[in-house]
Amino acid sequence: MKRFWIVLSMLLLIISLLTVSTVAANEVIIGSPADARTLFAMKFIDLATHDPISNIYDPLITRDRETMEYIGHLAKGWEVLDDLTWEFYLNEGIKFHNGAPFNAEAVKFTIDYINDPDNEMAYRGRYSPIHTVEIMDEYTVRFHTTEPMPILLDRLTSCYILEPGYVTEFGETHASLNPIGTGPYKFVEWVQNQEIVMERFEDYWMGTPEVERVIFRPIPEFSTRVAALLVGEIHVIRDVPGHMVARVDSGRRTEVRGIPSSRVNYIALVNFQEGPMQSKEVRQALNYAVNVQELIDFVLDGSATQMAGPLSVINPDHDPSLEPYPYDPEKAVQMIRDAGYEPTQLSFTLDSPDGRYPQDREVAMAIADQLREIGINVSVRVNEWGTHLDRIINRNTGEMFLLGWGPAFNAQGTIESLMVTDRTYSGFGLSWLDEMVAKAVGLVDPDEMREAWDEIQQLVYDEAPWIFLWQQHDLWGVNSDLDWTPRADERVLGFEMRWND
């Protein structure tokens, strides 16, 4: 018996020594579903890569966190000289983490680096209309484009500036693993698939960040990520699913903070093949037949805002005169009959990804059920993400597919990419619409742009190339003691965080 108590005491001692330590430190640990691909800015951008990069590097332009309008960042201002020429005025006195000065040469180097095909930058296509960056003086650069590029400012919000001397001397591979930027956090260590550690840059040009260390920790399994948040091992996670909101909100030290995002979810109504989807009346009828608000309330637990047209209400190009299609199944049936079909004759396949967007598979199933209620036969095909994209690109989806799109802060980025015949992820095409979009993307004057995109949105609304679903709400799981408000542009910046006393 004595031996039993000795063994038990030793076990308890070991457990107490091993128990999770909760040492208070001025650091924020952000749990992400995947590890970054690289820390070289502009090489690849997915969320897991972009999050640490946006804390290490700075862009030229950013967005006001309230209005989402463009505001200067490394560039303090800009001017459109003519349709093909933009001039940017840079902030002075900014340093990279290695002490090198930020100046016009760094801007030119970055754009030239992206546009050099040998560097295999994934985002080259976005910057290829910039054919020259001219250095006017140390803090003024002039961008010359081959075609009018009104989307330039949007592109520059995610164009992170490289340190020319460092990249040239050490090469891209080294800089990918040991990045240098002008951002609020300096890189410390990257233990792949374990954590990326960065510490605050004391000389940051916007002031020293409050939080000393920011750590990104990849935790692929969602249940584990939530558990780590609940016990305080990590402090921020994105995309809390609806069914976990109550659990996170009831946590001793956690809460859910939601914000309407610019990301939209929709059902593409594919009109590339002969058949009923080529009829505008049928596509409109499908919009009347789906009860979007019911899906939001019961499938997404209210975490979305119904869309009127292809752009979310926080997209600055959104046309506020549009109203969502009302739910009217009788009208839907009548419109299908007017188009020369009986609802029971219609049989569609709806392709959906699984786990890419909030409750995507469940949404697809529920939409199929709602359409069956008016007699349309819809079968849902659930795809692994890569396969889903393969199907869209190769134009072998069913007559409908579910997709999300964002961050989306301008009309061109959404409408040109998703509704023009020859675009990669488009499910729709009309020659007159293609021509109208081609004209609109060449406009630089803000008033002319506004007018053109408003007209296109109204026509798109009428043509119904999608079942317009909703603007996603981003649900962040956050430690209650962390003073931080999520942003509509999905960025998670340590500079905007501080711990409550």
Add this chain to the structure above:
Amino acid sequence: MQRYLVKRIFQMLIVVFLALTAVFFMQFLAGDPVILLLPMDATFEEIAEMRERLGFDDSIFVQYFRFVSRALQGDFGPSLRHPQTAIQLVLSRVPATLELALIAVVVSLLVAIPIGVISAAFRGSWFDQVAIVVTVFGQAVPGFWLGIMLILFFSVTLEWLPTGGRGELNNLILPIITLTAFYAARFARMTRSTVLDVLNTDYIRTARAKGLSERRVLYKHALRNASISIITLLGLQLGQLLGGAVVTETVFYWPGLGRLLVQSLLNRDFPVVFTGVFFIALVHATLNLAVDLFYLVVDPRISYD
């Protein structure tokens, strides 16, 4: 013996080569890796350009011969998604996988062999019946579920242990319990059934008749002869674990090889997949050979001459 070894090593190389060839041709079923490398607003021209640059527009046979000629030089190319080469990435995960696999196997054996031997020695007793229930449960319960339950109890409710990660001793406890539940159950059942078989043989009766203690009979005579089956199972299980305990690594975000392979497969990072498969095939084949050679040590009646 030397001839046997040469023959086996030659067979090993063929197995590894066939495994790589099978995986190479299967990659074409997975789909185009290029679309996952470019942003969603990339044009068809940009996709075609990258496909050409990476050589994915060549015919399947051209790609295969290029792959074989590079693989023979030990070059599996750069990762399609990360700054490192595929070999660097795979090798960087081997220590974590080795750590988890070896500790899990050792703990499993330490738990399983006494349970198996005692169950066999006291067949039908309450201990045996409890052991049967526990081992069946250990084999039947999904690792994913068990892992999450352990996290909820020890990490979330009691706050005793971390939810996952790697680096400190306490990071190991929950993953090892999860793996041990399955592997110890399997080893225990194998030990019990083989020891039971051995206990019915004539030489055990002789040993008992000579007046040897039951403990000596069990551990010196019965277990030693039962160990051939246990070693065979050990080789198979260790090979499986060294290939990465995918579920456990994912639940406890353990940065091992299994997690890397699954991620690479989903991301269509084929060079990393090939390198991982190469490593796993090599480990399996080597362990098989090692197990066959170990029989010589355990059982003097076996000879490969």
